[in-house]
Amino acid sequence: MKLQVEQRLASKKINPTAMRILVLELLLQQNSAISMSDIEKGLETADRITIYRTLKTFEQNGLIHCIEDGTGIPKYALCVEDCTTHEHHDMHVHFYCNSCKETFCLPDHRIPDISLPAGFSPAELNLIVKGTCEKCTQ
Amino acid sequence: MKLQVEQRLASKKINPTAMRILVLELLLQQNSAISMSDIEKGLETADRITIYRTLKTFEQNGLIHCIEDGTGIPKYALCVEDCTTHEHHDMHVHFYCNSCKETFCLPDHRIPDISLPAGFSPAELNLIVKGTCEKCTQ
DNA sequence: CCAATAATGCAATACCATTGCATTGGTTAA
């Protein structure tokens, strides 16, 4: 188990320190995206700043992606695609549930192509759907 | 001129105070969405908190809409459609320019329908396209 | 004009993001 976690870190060229292993294990347990505060609460030991820098390292190495879901609080989730340093391919839809306040990756739902006015060239797409998730629809 | 501004406020059932007129005039001058800090800098007199509450009032009454462009700093722009209290119809694409850092409404570009997994029901869509705007493409 | 109500400005609070710096820990070379 822990071996797989370490391998996953190694595959992204991230040194497998104790803290990083703990954070990645926590991320692997989630089925929705979580915030830095969530991680801080989920780990007894950890310092806020260390988590901050751990997440930044993970993001820069293509292990996780950051989701701005409109709450103003960044959420983080594991990359499902083979992302690399500053080359994220998570062009999928994200869903924010107004009821349970959870943010979900919908990796099977890609963002459709968008037509833009002349002169505007796209580099990155970010689509947030807000509504009610499956759990909260009874 | 000022009369039109006051009428626009009145049509949204917003009392036309001096500060609100100033803020609305400033918003009318923009061709991109602006932040609370931008407004604070644009008006010599104004108190930060008053602007904060003015914008909240404007938003609640369907005069402006708030844009979360991924920077973490909310931007505001006038509603182009007939929005009402908590009934915003600004389902259009927003564009953030990585070069000039400006955020544009693209009211003529609606967000296409998105298919969702079973059980997820959408209420609101928010699509941010990041890239280079027309001005910055030379 | 007066009373009631709404809006404003100031102070204070609470988070959150970010950086500097000293310390710790693990890895490598002498």
Added chain:
DNA sequence: TTAACCAATGCAATGGTATTGCATTATTGG
């Protein structure tokens, strides 16, 4: 084995923004 090096960590401090309470001021309606 030890020394030296580099990466990672933890603490302190800073800066910025959002938000509320409350006293004061402005506006409105009678």
